[in-house]
Amino acid sequence: MPASTAGFALGEMLAVLLARDMADGEKAIVGTNSDIQVAACNFARQRHAPHLWWVSGPGGMTNPTEGVIRPAADAENIAVAQAVMDLPQMIDFIDWQVHFFDFAILGALQTDRFGNINTVCVGDHARPRLRGPGTVGISALCGLSRRFYIMMTRHDRGAFVPKVDFICGAGHLQGGSSRTDFGLPEGGPRLAVTPLGVFDFAPDSKAMRIRSLHEGVTLEEVRDNTGFDLLVPDTIQRTTPPDAEELFVLRHAVDTTGVLARKFPWPRAERKAAR
Structure with a gap:
């Protein structure tokens, strides 16, 4: 585990890292199992992007803000949302309007070196080793948003694979220009944030590369925990961890009941490695 993590949880760090890349006035969408995603959007709105507008994909609630983190689909968000859209409106946005959303934030069972994501199952579809929630609206969000973020609470060879078993969300497909060659609009994954680091995608090859490693991560x-060869820059940067002011805003205005710390502590294997 990174040496600096005694003062904050994994979920808190991932929320802050995602929020730092969001800009004022952007439109975003998050999915059902989305505590970290919700926290990231509300943190950005509190700190540097007050006009960021985000919506719950499954529930249609826009900007639910109360200082309590709930999954985006939780019906309790209705009472604290600025507006609620019905399903036909959501379908119009999600499935038909290219680049209506500036970004989506998505978790996955698997991701690969070109940022394709799998949320259906691991292994043979008829007899999977692990079954996920399915594609839901992920295909449209990855295909039509200006960009998306991959948020992973584990980083190992089972999650970071050479090729996903199912492409539920198109990243950069086979790399290079293959995304647009297949007729998709420009876009794709911008960052992947994990317990080990922050990763982006090279401009030409579109292969995943190291952007920064968290403190204490080698x-x-x-490499040992990634199932493909990451691109490595000449100089590896260290992730800037959440500072005292960021943690204060997060804990006192966004996540007042400590959901992120309870649900997303640092993985046990990394805690052992730090000792």
Whole structure:
């Protein structure tokens, strides 16, 4: 585990890292199992992007804000939302309007070196080793948003694979220009944030590369836990961890009941490695 993490949880760090890349006035969408995603959007709105507008994909609630983190689909968000849209409106936005959303934030069972994501199952579809929630609206969000973020609470060879078993959300497909060659609009994954680091995608090859590693994480550790060869820059940066002011805003205005710390502590294996 990174040496600096004694003062904050994994969920808190991922929320802050995602929020830092959001801009004022952007439109965003998050999915059902989305505590970290909700926290990231509300944190950005509190700190530097007050006009960011986000909506619950499954529920249609826009900007539910109360200082309590709930999954985006929770009906209790209705009472604290600025507006609620019905399903036909949501379908118009999600399925038909190219680049209506500036970004989506998505978790996955698997992701690969070109940022394709799988949320259906691991292994043979008829007899899977692990079954996920399915595609839901992920295909449209990855295909039509200006960009998307991959948010992973685990980083190991089972989650970071050479090729996903099912492409539920199109990343950069086969790399290079293949995304637009297949007729998709420009876009794709911008960042992947994990317990080990922050990763982006090279402009030409579109292959995943190291952007920064969290404090205490080594290049060998990342390579050992990734099922494909990551691109490595000449100089590896260290992730800037949440500072005292960011944690204060997060805990006192966004996540006042400590959901992120309870649900998303640092993985046990990393805690052992730090000792």
